[in-house]
Amino acid sequence: MLWHKVQGAGGTIGGGGAIEFIDYLGFDDSAGDTTVTFPAGVQNGDLVILLAASDSGYTYPTPPSPFTEIWSCDQSNAQSVAVHSQMSYGFYNSATWPSSVVVTGASGSSGAVVAVYRNVSTITSQTSNGQLQVVSAGPTVSFNSSTLSSDGRVLCAVAIDDDIPSAASQTGYTADAVDFVGSGAGNGCGIVLTLSDSTISSGSYTPPNVSITGVSNETINSMYLLLT
Numbered sequence: 001m002l003w004h005k006v007q008g009a010g011g012t013i014g015g016g017g018a019i020e021f022i023d024y025l026g027f028d029d030s031a032g033d034t035t036v037t038f039p040a041g042v043q044n045g046d047l048v049i050l051l052a053a054s055d056s057g058y059t060y061p062t063p064p065s066p067f068t069e070i071w072s073c074d075q076s077n078a079q080s081v082a083v084h085s086q087m088s089y090g091f092y093n094s095a096t097w098p099s100s101v102v103v104t105g106a107s108g109s110s111g112a113v114v115a116v117y118r119n120v121s122t123i124t125s126q127t128s129n130g131q132l133q134v135v136s137a138g139p140t141v142s143f144n145s146s147t148l149s150s151d152g153r154v155l156c157a158v159a160i161d162d163d164i165p166s167a168a169s170q171t172g173y174t175a176d177a178v179d180f181v182g183s184g185a186g187n188g189c190g191i192v193l194t195l196s197d198s199t200i201s202s203g204s205y206t207p208p209n210v211s212i213t214g215v216s217n218e219t220i221n222s223m224y225l226l227l228t
Contacts, residue, residue, distance in 0.1 A: 027111050033102050051191055051193070073085050087157060109188055153200065156192075158191070159191055179192075
């Protein structure tokens with residue numbers, strides 16, 4: 001098992017009780033399965049996001065307990081360039097959670113990122129399915145429009161076929177995780193997580209595009225969550 005961290009940033013926005021990013025870890029697969037642990041700073045009640053991704057023809061099964069799937073995307077473009085991903089979540093409880101979980105995946109071409117957020121009460125998927133895009137060099141990734149049911153912070157997620165992202169920028173957002181999971185370029189997936197810097201008002205909303213460095217001519221899925 002390998003764990004790694006390419007980029008992490010974040011912090012409390014406003015006073016006590018504000019939603020904040022704590023930390024993340026990235027894990028490469030091992031013989032098709034990815035054993036993941038949790039960042040050292042995780043506390044009871046924290047939201048834990050598990051985002052698994054694979055660049056091979058693979059459909060993720062039910063996520064490991066205690067996680068609940070909130071979104072998955074298994075798509076490929078006309079050239080059969082594929083990116084498959086699954087986002088699951090849970091609220092950490094040291095009394096009942098194991099010290100690690102195993103995510104099944106495609107050998108040598110998959111992995112997972114575990115990210116921790118504090119002061120989150122509810123989580124709502126804003127996309128019933130990921131948006132499939134084929135992007136050129138220095139890509140700008142877009143998101144589908146949706147209706148936010150309440151005010152809250154927005155967490156965006158991007159899974160990238162094959163390429164290794166080195167940075168991500170999005171107006172009004174902070175990149176919490178920019179990573180690559182798998183055995184190497186061309187055999188794995190890039191993963192980007194960004195969190196809005198401030199509360200987004202309820203109503204119709206489309207997150208701004210995110211620009212990702214280090215990616216060219218690849219298939220990408222994108223989605224986002226409302227955190228309250």
